[in-house]
Amino acid sequence: MISVEHVSKSFGTRQILRDVSLSVGKGETMVILGASGSGKSTLLKMIIGLLRPDSGRVMVNGQDITRMNEDELNRERIHMGMVFQYSALFDSMSVRENVAFGLRHHGHFSEAEIDSIVREKLHLVGLDGTESLMPASLSGGMKKRVSLARAIALNPEIILYDEPTAGLDPIRSTDISALIKRMQETMHVTSVVVTHDLKSAYYVADRIAFLYKGQFRFIGKPEEIRNSDDPTVQQFIQGRGSLTEDSHTGGDRG
Numbered sequence: 001m002i003s004v005e006h007v008s009k010s011f012g013t014r015q016i017l018r019d020v021s022l023s024v025g026k027g028e029t030m031v032i033l034g035a036s037g038s039g040k041s042t043l044l045k046m047i048i049g050l051l052r053p054d055s056g057r058v059m060v061n062g063q064d065i066t067r068m069n070e071d072e073l074n075r076e077r078i079h080m081g082m083v084f085q086y087s088a089l090f091d092s093m094s095v096r097e098n099v100a101f102g103l104r105h106h107g108h109f110s111e112a113e114i115d116s117i118v119r120e121k122l123h124l125v126g127l128d129g130t131e132s133l134m135p136a137s138l139s140g141g142m143k144k145r146v147s148l149a150r151a152i153a154l155n156p157e158i159i160l161y162d163e164p165t166a167g168l169d170p171i172r173s174t175d176i177s178a179l180i181k182r183m184q185e186t187m188h189v190t191s192v193v194v195t196h197d198l199k200s201a202y203y204v205a206d207r208i209a210f211l212y213k214g215q216f217r218f219i220g221k222p223e224e225i226r227n228s229d230d231p232t233v234q235q236f237i238q239g240r241g242s243l244t245e246d247s248h249t250g251g252d253r254g
């Protein structure tokens with residue numbers, strides 16, 4: 001379904017990804033773990049075609065995303081929902097209009113159809129009756145859920161999540177993790193989840209890929225990563241995972 005093949009990417013003189021390959025099967029949930037600055041979001045942006053690799057390619061549904069022009073990408077993105085870090089809702093639009101956004105841009109739906117889809121998706125994320133609320137009045141957890149409702153409005157085959165539980169308290173994080181799992185079970189979507197949240201990773205992942213110094217240090221099932229005898233992997237999963245990679249590579253973030 002998604003196949004990242006020998007992808008490399010640099011920003012300026014800094015190489016972020018070095019000959020990285022990863023495949024995600026249909027219906028699979030792949031979690032990408034890695035320290036801050038390790039290139040997780042960069043990889044996600046390449047899968048949705050917001051960034052192009054310097055070399056290598058990204059295949060989605062058998063098509064090479066890296067060679068598409070903007071029109072082709074827009075057509076392909078109809079099949080992909082993205083839940084952005086910090087929700088990225090449109091502040092001036094109601095919950096209803098946020099969820100309806102993609103429907104208005106990509107589809108030919110009547111107002112009645114839009115109403116019905118918005119209601120159905122809000123129900124799926126546990127936000128019945130919130131259509132007329134504005135984003136400013138929502139909690140962080142509610143915003144994430146609206147963002148998810150927006151991402152699934154067009155029944156995507158693929159959902160990409162960038163830090164879906166970031167900034168949430170543990171209870172809200174568990175709610176969002178349960179929703180990610182529910183999307184997989186009810187909509188049989190293929191998902192890629194970028195996160196720092198190990199608890200969520202173990203819960204939602206079919207497989208986990210651990211990005212370290214520009215390469216995948218480990219790809220495998222949650223129980224396999226737990227039992228890995230690689231000291232770098234163990235160091236990361238035993239709670240020192242919040243270390244930033246920028247410090248190793250001389251970057252400016254973290």
Ligand SMILES: Nc1ncnc2c1ncn2[C@@H]1O[C@H](COP(=O)(O)OP(=O)(O)OP(=O)(O)O)[C@@H](O)[C@H]1O
Pocket residue numbers: 011012016034035036037038039040041042043246251252253
């Ligand atoms: N457009 C850009 N121009 C220059 N540098 C960039 C750009 N995008 C990302 N970077 C740098 O590339 C590195 C990887 O960024 P990325 O956002 O992919 O990391 P990440 O693993 O998602 O980190 P975090 O967990 O903090 O979100 C960082 O050092 C970042 O500063």
